[in-house]
Each structure stands twice: as structure tokens, then as C-alpha cells.
Amino acid sequence: MAVSIAHLGPIGTNAEAAALQYASWLTASTGQESLLCPYPSIALSLRAVAEGNADVAVVPIENSTEGSVPATLDGLWRFGNLQIQWALILPISHALLSQAPAIDAIQTVYSHPQALAQCQGWLEKFLPTAQLIPTSSTTEALQSLGEDATSAAISSPRAAELYNLPVLADSINDHPDNCTRFWILSQQPSPGGSHTSLAFTVHDLPGSLVKPLQVFASRGINLSHIESRPTKRSLGDYLFFVDLEADARKPDVQATLAELAKDTETLKVFGSYDILPTAKS
Numbered sequence: 558m559a560v561s562i563a564h565l566g567p568i569g570t571n572a573e574a575a576a577l578q579y580a581s582w583l584t585a586s587t588g589q590e591s592l593l594c595p596y597p598s599i600a601l602s603l604r605a606v607a608e609g610n611a612d613v614a615v616v617p618i619e620n621s622t623e624g625s626v627p628a629t630l631d632g633l634w635r636f637g638n639l640q641i642q643w644a645l646i647l648p649i650s651h652a653l654l655s656q657a658p659a660i661d662a663i664q665t666v667y668s669h670p671q672a673l674a675q676c677q678g679w680l681e682k683f684l685p686t687a688q689l690i691p692t693s694s695t696t697e698a699l700q701s702l703g704e705d706a707t708s709a710a711i712s713s714p715r716a717a718e719l720y721n722l723p724v725l726a727d728s729i730n731d732h733p734d735n736c737t738r739f740w741i742l743s744q745q746p747s748p749g750g751s752h753t754s755l756a757f758t759v760h761d762l763p764g765s766l767v768k769p770l771q772v773f774a775s776r777g778i779n780l781s782h783i784e785s786r787p788t789k790r791s792l793g794d795y796l797f798f799v800d801l802e803a804d805a806r807k808p809d810v811q812a813t814l815a816e817l818a819k820d821t822e823t824l825k826v827f828g829s830y831d832i833l834p835t836a837k838s
């Protein structure tokens with residue numbers, strides 16, 4: 558049976574591009590066919606897998622310009638039963654799609670908040686008075702862009718082809734090396750690999766964050782990322798997401814995680830995984 562892959566829709570999103578890369582890798586390496594399933598939000602793609610309605614979710618976790626994607630971090634913590642199978646890094650190129658005759662005719666620009674932020678400098682320079690309207694994905698507004706000659710959307714060149722829309726300006730992202738890291742998640746145990754991701758809360762006491770960090774330092778485990786998110790229990794109460802350059806299948810890493818469990822209030826380990834080789838790498 559085909560593997561169902563949940564991703565942020567509608568068709569043409571960057572998340573769908575990442576899901577397509579994963580699907581072709583899956584077919585090439587295991588012979589498995591897949592079925593792409595677009596969802597209206599990142600949270601709903603995660604929920605689909607957490608509740609068993611899809612096999613796998615492909616979700617953005619971090620962008621090189623804008624940093625972490627909060628919906629992914631929050632969903633991962635909330636559902637608690639999702640494990641990371643792979644990471645996948647995609648270059649992200651944004652274009653301005655519109656039926657407008659020229660850029661100066663545009664009064665409104667639609668896109669996902671992450672994409673608007675990744676093009677902030679370009680928008681300030683070329684469309685300083687345009688109204689910026691956040692949408693649930695880079696392709697949500699494309700269907701209704703139609704013949705409107707005063708609106709535009711920031712989306713990918715691939716989406717321009719899929720929706721048959723003209724590209725008024727391309728490569729409008731402020732940083733040419735703009736890229737996004739995606740995670741491929743499922744309810745299956747993670748396969749193991751060179752990266753481990755986890756999150757924890759600590760008791761509200763002085764120095765309570767030092768102890769967990771000391772556990773990694775004393776065992777020589779390198780942290781590649783740390784991020785805090787509100788627990789949503791009360792103001793000023795945080796949980797901490799940490800990426801380690803280590804494989805939790807190794808006994809010394811297992812011992813570190815056991816020690817960490819003692820120095821934290823709640824600890825969730827999302828698994829160990831490698832970076833999926835993509836078409837260009």
C-alpha cells in the first residue's frame with residue numbers, strides 16, 4: 558500500500574516540494590510508492606500522523622533567514638508520539654507572482670508569514686506601501702489571484718508554473734542562500750543517525766537550566782541548536798528544544814539522556830536521524 562505523506566497545502570508549497578523529494582527517495586531506495594496529502598496547516602499535517610490518518614508528515618522546522626517554525630515545535634511537543642525519521646534541507650527561492658502589468662501597480666501582497674519575512678528587505682525597497690497579508694501557506698492565495706491586477710503573492714517559481722501565473726520578479730528573498738530544514742516525522746521509532754533532537758521543561762528554580770546543559774558539556778556532546786518556546790501554562794514558563802550532534806543508539810548517549818531525565822521536569826526525545834541526500838547533494 559502507498560505511504561501517505563501529509564504536508565502543508567494546497568499544491569505548490571515548499572513543504573510539498575520537500576515531500577516530493579522524500580517520495581522519490583523512498584521509491585528509489587525501497588520501491589515504496591507514496592500518496593501526497595495536502596493539509597491546510599502545519600499543525601493539521603502533524604495531527605494527521607499523530608492520530609494515524611497519515612503515515613508520514615513533512616514539515617518545515619527552521620529557515621536560514623527567519624529561524625525556527627513555531628508551529629512545528631509546538632506540535633511536536635503537544636502530540637508527543639512523533640519521531641523524526643530524516644531531516645531534509647531545501648534551497649528556498651521566492652518569486653513575486655501576479656497578473657499586474659508592472660510591480661508599481663501592486664497594492665497587496667499575500668504570502669506565508671515566513672516567506673514575507675524572508676523577503677522583507679525586497680518588499681521595503683520595491684513595494685514600500687503595499688499591504689502585506691499573511692496566508693496559511695505560500696500558495697493559499699494563488700487560486701484567487703486570478704485576474705486581479707493589483708494583487709501579488711510570494712510563492713515559488715514551481716508554483717507559478719502549477720497555477721499558470723506570471724512571475725513579475727524572481728529570487729526576491731533577501732539572502733541568496735536562503736534554505737529551510739524540514740523534518741520527516743512518523744509514529745515509527747526513528748532509524749538512528751548523527752543528529753538527535755529532544756525537548757524538556759525544568760523546575761522553576763535558580764540554575765535549573767545550567768544542570769541539563771552541564772550534562773552535555775561534561776560528556777563532550779556538542780549542541781547544534783537550542784530554542785525556547787512558552788509551555789503555555791503560565792507567563793514566563795518555557796520549554797527548551799535542543800539538537801545534539803550525537804546518536805541516541807550509542808550507549809554513552811543513552812547514559813547522558815538517562816542523566817538528563819533526572820535533571821529535567823519532563824523530557825521528550827524525538828529520535829536520532831540523518832540528513833536525507835537530496836537530488837542536488
Ligand SMILES: O=C(O)C(=O)C[C@]1(C(=O)O)C=C[C@@H](O)C=C1
Pocket residue numbers: 565569570571572573617620626649669671672693694695696737
Ligand atoms: O508555505 C509554504 O510554501 C511552506 O512550505 C511553508 C514554509 C515555512 O513555514 O517555513 C516553508 C518554507 C519556506 O521557508 C516558507 C514557508
